[in-house]
Amino acid sequence: MARRLRIAHSSHGPANSPLAMALEFGYFTDRGLDVIAEEVPNTAVCVDRLATGDADIAGAPGVPILLAARDGLDAVVILSAASENVFGVIGARHIASPRDLVGGVVGTTTVHDQGYIVLHRALRDWDIDPVRDVETRELGNRGMEWKAILAGDIDAFATTIPQPILARKVGLPVLRDFMDESEPYQLGCMVTTRAFADRQPDVVHDFLDAMLDAYRVFQLDFETTLPFLRARSKVDDDDVLAETHRIFVREFDHYAPRAEALANVARDLEATLGRPLSVDVNRLVDASFLPDRGPVDEAHA
Incomplete structure (x- = not known):
């Protein structure tokens, strides 16, 4: 059986x-x-x-x-x-540097999911307050995040491959690629x-x-x-x-x-x-x- x-x-x-x-x-x-x-x-x-x-x-x-x-x-x-760590922080086309995120909108699947935590880490490392300096928008899943970044409805989000690879191919900036850091x-x-x-x-x-x-x-x-x-x-x-x-x-x-x-x-x-x-x-x-x-x-x- x-x-x-x-x-x-x-x-x-x-x-x-x-x-x-x-x-x-x-x-x-x-x-x-x-x-x-x-x-x-x-x-x-x-x-x-x-x-x-x-x-x-x-x-x-x-x-x-x-x-x-x-x-x-x-x-x-x-x-x-x-x-x-194979995360990347992807920016919208109009984002030239991390400082451009201040006052903007960042996306996440859900609050306190892995992408949200990694994005908060990147923002802190850029001296951007994840609570006061940006608005966070919950989008439900990775596909919705991708649609939102392409449409310019959000300014950045953090996600794993293949999206950072695809982002570079379509001309979106990868503001931070954690793969470069070889971190368990x-x-x-x-x-x-x-x-x-x-x-x-x-x-x-x-x-x-x-x-x-x-x-x-x-x-x-x-x-x-x-x-x-x-x-x-x-x-x-x-x-x-x-x-x-x-x-x-x-x-x-x-x-x-x-x-x-x-x-x-x-x-x-x-x-x-x-x-x-x-x-x-x-x-x-x-x-x-x-x-x-x-x-x-x-x-x-």
Whole structure:
């Protein structure tokens, strides 16, 4: 009898491609898993599904996981999809420098999502007060942020690849590219609860084993990956997607979650909140459920 597994994931993001590939190619069913994947508007909702018991595993970055842990969720990150900071702060066409943002409007998916936290960090580093010097507009998802920046309805927003790559191609300024700074930073990952992982370790192990198979196909076969990458990123430009693929090939080498990457997110979140989280990031990361196999990069060395 197949073992049921409920997964919540967002509607946007190239890091979701391996999940879609594992579903399409039957990697879960091959391992006796009946995976029910629910697509939700943003990653905060993914973690909400985990907290309410409506999902067993969720795809999310560090910020919603940390906020949920602060509020009592015994969350545990079991697989990383991106553990380096690949955010960029994109400006509208009329923005020549960060100082032009003063008195303007910045966009975010939701208040206190990961992009909001990274944008606040950039604004503080530019000596711009994120509360007093700019107005923040919630737009709901990455696609709406992109439409707003192209229309000039907002002056800037922070987002991950492929949008910063696409921004340069269409002539939008990237006011800060965090990829230049080589910073461990937990972006996309798979998270469950400690209770679920302890109750069904074999299910978690088999899920991760299937995901690592999908990681390998993603890394080794761009042509097979391309339609999934296009669907998850909502981008049609193959040159942009090729560069996005190259970056994620590297990111998928580092699939074991690291406390350092989550700790750096916690630092920025605390700076935005103005108070400590009182969360032990070391307890939130557990690589022990990963299958005992060689690094993904050995597959394409």
